Amino acid sequence: MSKKVKVITAIFFVAALNIFSIYLRNIFITKYSIKKEFSVEKGEMFDAILNKIGVEKDLALKIHVKLNRADRKLKAGYYVLDGKYSKSEILRILKKGSYRKIKITIPEGYTVYQIKRSLEDEGVMDIDEFDAALKGVKDFPYPTPDGNFEGYFFPETYFFNEGESSKVIVETIIGEFLKNYPPKKYPDKEKFYKELVMASIVEREAGFDGEKALIASVFKNRIDKGMKLQSDATVNYVFNYSKRRIFYKDLEIDSPYNTYRNQGLPPAPIGNPGKISIDVSIAPIESEYYYFVADGTGGHHFSKTYEEHLEFQNSR
Numbered sequence: 001m002s003k004k005v006k007v008i009t010a011i012f013f014v015a016a017l018n019i020f021s022i023y024l025r026n027i028f029i030t031k032y033s034i035k036k037e038f039s040v041e042k043g044e045m046f047d048a049i050l051n052k053i054g055v056e057k058d059l060a061l062k063i064h065v066k067l068n069r070a071d072r073k074l075k076a077g078y079y080v081l082d083g084k085y086s087k088s089e090i091l092r093i094l095k096k097g098s099y100r101k102i103k104i105t106i107p108e109g110y111t112v113y114q115i116k117r118s119l120e121d122e123g124v125m126d127i128d129e130f131d132a133a134l135k136g137v138k139d140f141p142y143p144t145p146d147g148n149f150e151g152y153f154f155p156e157t158y159f160f161n162e163g164e165s166s167k168v169i170v171e172t173i174i175g176e177f178l179k180n181y182p183p184k185k186y187p188d189k190e191k192f193y194k195e196l197v198m199a200s201i202v203e204r205e206a207g208f209d210g211e212k213a214l215i216a217s218v219f220k221n222r223i224d225k226g227m228k229l230q231s232d233a234t235v236n237y238v239f240n241y242s243k244r245r246i247f248y249k250d251l252e253i254d255s256p257y258n259t260y261r262n263q264g265l266p267p268a269p270i271g272n273p274g275k276i277s278i279d280v281s282i283a284p285i286e287s288e289y290y291y292f293v294a295d296g297t298g299g300h301h302f303s304k305t306y307e308e309h310l311e312f313q314n315s316r
């Protein structure tokens with residue numbers, strides 16, 4: 001073989017290797033962040049399906065589809081993609097088919113009672129099934145006094161196959177909490193539980209996310225100074241949040257959750273807080289505030305002294 005032929009052969013080999021590398025990276029390695037719900041009808045064109053997903057059909061994908069006849073193997077159904085996927089993974093999902101999904105959304109601050117009532121109203125599971133599934137949770141790494149899982153139902157939107165068991169649904173939602181707050185990262189479980197209790201109060205008291213850190217600092221300052229928390233939200237928890245407004249007579253209720261009568265935190269969370277509320281309660285910022293009150297715009301006015309607190313209230 002002449003030197004010229006060897007050079008040409010080497011060039012073709014390197015070019016082919018580069019093309020193959022691009023093909024592998026494009027189809028199997030590069031991942032796309034996708035959050036889509038869509039239906040695939042029987043006989044629907046492959047290009048139309050890709051448009052629904054938001055993935056372009058490039059040369060590498062055309063070659064891959066042609067070689068594998070992937071466009072002839074796609075199954076009709078209802079699909080939910082929520083994560084990062086390579087093109088090969090997307091094709092595998094479309095070839096495998098999908099069950100119809102149910103969507104479950106847990107709002108920030110919802111109590112376990114509100115969650116199970118909501119799931120029953122939506123026909124996902126009845127309250128007895130929910131309670132049975134919760135009792136079946138074993139070896140949970142954080143405190144659950146008297147089987148109380150309040151605080152551990154992580155607020156998020158979840159998708160499940162239609163007809164999924166109550167056990168899988170409950171354990172998946174609780175498992176999401178453990179993914180966000182892995183027990184190895186928080187060795188002092190009692191300390192973490194107190195922070196979770198605090199976070200649940202912050203969640204219910206805050207008007208918007210931007211003031212959660214300040215509210216957490218107020219409650220920390222009050223605890224450090226030996227003051228009662230005096231949170232309306234903890235009192236309303238006793239009434240399953242049925243009251244639009246807490247009156248003075250309500251503050252006399254005899255309950256360990258009444259932070260107007262009892263010192264310190266209530267015995268357990270008063271709802272299921274979101275990530276922001278938990279994070280600002282685990283690592284509260286420093287502030288000089290000890291009081292806050294609704295300012296009439298959806299947020300709160302913060303004061304350093306009781307006199308300032310009263311002055312703002314009287315000025316409205």
